Amino acid sequence: MTLMEINAGDTAWVLVSAALVFLMTPGLAFFYGGMVRMKSVLNMMMMSAITIGVVTVLWIVVGYSLTFGGDNGGVIGNFSAAGLKGLLAPEAVSGTIPTLSFVAFQLMFAIITPALISGAIADRASFRGWIVFVALWTSLVYFPVAHSVWFLDGEGGGGFIGTGIKAVDFAGGTAVHVNAGAAALALAIVLGKRIGWRKDPMRPHSLPLVVLGAGLLWFGWFGFNAGSALSAGTTAAITFVNTQAATAAAVIGWLIVERIRHGKATTLGMASGAVAGLVAITPSCGAVTPVGALILGVVAGAICAFAVSLKYKLGFDDSLDVVGVHLVGGLVGSLAIGFLGSAAAPSAVDGLFYGGGAGQLGRQALANLIVGVYSFVVAFILAKLIDKTIGFRVKEDDEVTGVDQVEHAETAYDFLAAAGLRGHSTVRTTAAPVEDTDTDDDAEKKEGVNA
Amino acid sequence: MKLITAVVKPHKLEDVRAALETFGVTGMTVTEASGYGRQKGHTEVYRGAEYEVDLVPKVRLEVAVEDGDSADVVDVIVKAAQTGKIGDGKVWVTPVETIVRVRTGERDGDAL
Numbered sequence: 166m167t168l169m170e171i172n173a174g175d176t177a178w179v180l181v182s183a184a185l186v187f188l189m190t191p192g193l194a195f196f197y198g199g200m201v202r203m204k205s206v207l208n209m210m211m212m213s214a215i216t217i218g219v220v221t222v223l224w225i226v227v228g229y230s231l232t233f234g235g236d237n238g239g240v241i242g243n244f245s246a247a248g249l250k251g252l253l254a255p256e257a258v259s260g261t262i263p264t265l266s267f268v269a270f271q272l273m274f275a276i277i278t279p280a281l282i283s284g285a286i287a288d289r290a291s292f293r294g295w296i297v298f299v300a301l302w303t304s305l306v307y308f309p310v311a312h313s314v315w316f317l318d319g320e321g322g323g324g325f326i327g328t329g330i331k332a333v334d335f336a337g338g339t340a341v342h343v344n345a346g347a348a349a350l351a352l353a354i355v356l357g358k359r360i361g362w363r364k365d366p367m368r369p370h371s372l373p374l375v376v377l378g379a380g381l382l383w384f385g386w387f388g389f390n391a392g393s394a395l396s397a398g399t400t401a402a403i404t405f406v407n408t409q410a411a412t413a414a415a416v417i418g419w420l421i422v423e424r425i426r427h428g429k430a431t432t433l434g435m436a437s438g439a440v441a442g443l444v445a446i447t448p449s450c451g452a453v454t455p456v457g458a459l460i461l462g463v464v465a466g467a468i469c470a471f472a473v474s475l476k477y478k479l480g481f482d483d484s485l486d487v488v489g490v491h492l493v494g495g496l497v498g499s500l501a502i503g504f505l506g507s508a509a510a511p512s513a514v515d516g517l518f519y520g521g522g523a524g525q526l527g528r529q530a531l532a533n534l535i536v537g538v539y540s541f542v543v544a545f546i547l548a549k550l551i552d553k554t555i556g557f558r559v560k561e562d563d564e565v566t567g568v569d570q571v572e573h574a575e576t577a578y579d580f581l582a583a584a585g586l587r588g589h590s591t592v593r594t595t596a597a598p599v600e601d602t603d604t605d606d607d608a609e610k611k612e613g614v615n616a
Numbered sequence: 617m618k619l620i621t622a623v624v625k626p627h628k629l630e631d632v633r634a635a636l637e638t639f640g641v642t643g644m645t646v647t648e649a650s651g652y653g654r655q656k657g658h659t660e661v662y663r664g665a666e667y668e669v670d671l672v673p674k675v676r677l678e679v680a681v682e683d684g685d686s687a688d689v690v691d692v693i694v695k696a697a698q699t700g701k702i703g704d705g706k707v708w709v710t711p712v713e714t715i716v717r718v719r720t721g722e723r724d725g726d727a728l
Contacts, residue, residue: 366667368660427661437663473663486663 172261175396179266182392186273189385190217190280196378196436197284199371200485204567205288206370206577212283212295219299220276225249228275229268231308236318239325241309260395270392271311278307278341282544284485285349286356288367289564292572294557298547302348306543307340310536314340332532333512333525335404336393338448338499339536346492347537348544349483355548356558358482360565367484372432379436383412386443390450400511404450408443411450411462411498415442418466426470434470441469441490445498448529449505452512457505465497496533503529617712617724618686622677623649624697624705629675635696641679641689642728649676655702674705680715680728 194213198206220228227247234246249268251257257264279299283290313324314334326332326339334340359367369375390408394401419438420430445465446458453461473489476482483489503526506516515521551557558564563571570576624632629646636644650671657670681689686709693707717727 368662368667423661423664426664427666429661431661433662470664477665489663 170261171258171263172396175261175398176263176266178397178401179262179270179392179395182388183266183270183273185385185388186270186277186392187385189273189382189389190214190277192378192381192385193277193280194378195374196382196440197287197485199374199376199378200284200369200433201287202367202567203370203578204569204576206374206569207575208290208292208568208572209283209287211292211573212290213280215292215296216276216280216283216299219296220279220303221272223300223303224268224272224275228303228308229271231304232275232311233267233271233316236312236316236323239313239316239323239329241312242316262395267395270395274337274341274389275303275307275311278337278345279303279348281342281345281487281491282349282352285353285483285487287484288359288568289356289558290568291556291559292568293555294551297551297555298352298544298557301547301551302544305547306344306348306540310344310540311340314532314536326532326535330528330532330535332499332528333452333502333506333514334448334499334532335451335512336390336447338444338495339533342444342447342491342495343499343533343537344540346488346490346495347540349487350481350492351541351544352548353476353481353483353488355545355552359484360561362482363477369433372436375433375436379439383439383443386412386447389443390447394451394511400451403455403511406455407450407453407458408446410455410458411446411465412439412442414459414462415439415445415466415469418442418463419470420466422467422470437473437486437490438466438470441466441494444491444494445469445501448495448499449502452502452506452510452514452516454505454507454510457501457507457510461498461501461505464501465494468497469494492537496537499529499533500526503527617715618681618683619710619712620677620679620681620686620689620693620707621710622679622693622697622705622707623651623674624677624693625699625703626673626675628697628699628704629677632677632693632696635692636679636689639689639692641681643679645678647676647678649674653703653706672703680712682725682728 190213194210197213198210201209227244229249230244230246231242233242235243237243246252252264252268259267279302313326315324315327317323322328386408387405391401391405394404416435416438419434419441423434424430442462442465445461449461469490472493473486475489502514502516504516504518506514506521506525507519508515514525516525517523548557559568559571650673652670652672657668657672660667660669679689690707690709698704714723715727716723
């Protein structure tokens, strides 16, 4: 590769996409933060935010190198690019973009993947335990899995899942969502149920925050999927359209299920359906047609709407449904390639419905099984180890008080002050804003009201 | 002397207050309250999990009046608070032995 091959349009698109994907993590913080109770919202947001800190450092020091620097048996890279060594040189080019722009883009994936897991352990995790888990899981699970799925050695070989099994994972259904969802299941089991689960109301404290978060996720996801084309061209355009199609259809799919089951279409259902659709189209956005994406979306939305009830049936407290939305949504999207994959799309595989036989379906299933089991087992062991050593779950009293106060010495909302300002007076509307020009009479009236 | 207590929908508070002021009632105590009557609250659904919300927000008004005014005051409150829909609230009248104005020590009718 030479400097001449750098394409400004491609580079611009990938750098913009990296920024879009970055925005997904704060978006996730809002999405998850709104779904927890008032006493845990800051901790929930901090669990997302700290992955930015921990994973960025790891990525620069060894993560990029272990994921995309060389190959050891198709499962892990090496330390050849540790500290991003050699990547400042003008000849450090990947395809048509500077390698460092690829480093930045992939970093954002590495950040959001562990952040996704945090939704399973809302309200009860020790922040210290979470930080240690993020560092270890990212190193032992994310780096090798991402390598196995995505690394290409430039000579037709590479990671054993992408080039050996030949499973398609365009933007991370297997490497990100099934991977995170399986780990989330392990953590929910190891940490156990929240105090009062299924007895106390644990309803979302702010649905507007959830909608804000879902909106930011949807926006950022265009970078996630269309950026994965790594070029500003047809593939990016197709994946962009497919992302929109599947997500919109998934909103409808989820809401239809809700309307039938409960008689109402809910705001949380709308936001959840959107995320389920985004998750499901992630592996397949380069493998299906826009019509295929619509079908995939509506099916994924409906299935995930049912899947979030699994935790009640099976008895694990996956607080914010990481399993129901990410593990199940990722699986649906990935397996859908085996049915809806069209050779006309960039990934160039025909699924069952397009005369491709069952081969691709098998490859998709095998890839997800391997990643899911590996992630679950390692996450389970890590969580147990952390729990036995430094502790992974806060004390009972602290959980009741709230992890915001106990873990961060903060609370999100100051209702006491609000109540003091409001007093017991009736709110009256005035034609124009009133300046603070209290006359003696006004002061007396106020005194009277408050007396 | 009678104490009239009314539990009404929060958004009807201003209507009731204005109607009572027009009638000539000079003061009242208002408390934020929650509760339920025949309507038994409502059901909320979050990702398929149903929450029975038994207690719905209400305001509780208390007005002390002379015996002769109590029936009229009850009528004024009912008329102002009525929407015709379930959950409009209740009004009840309780006999009061004594009322004392804390500032002056005046009692009963003078204290109103």
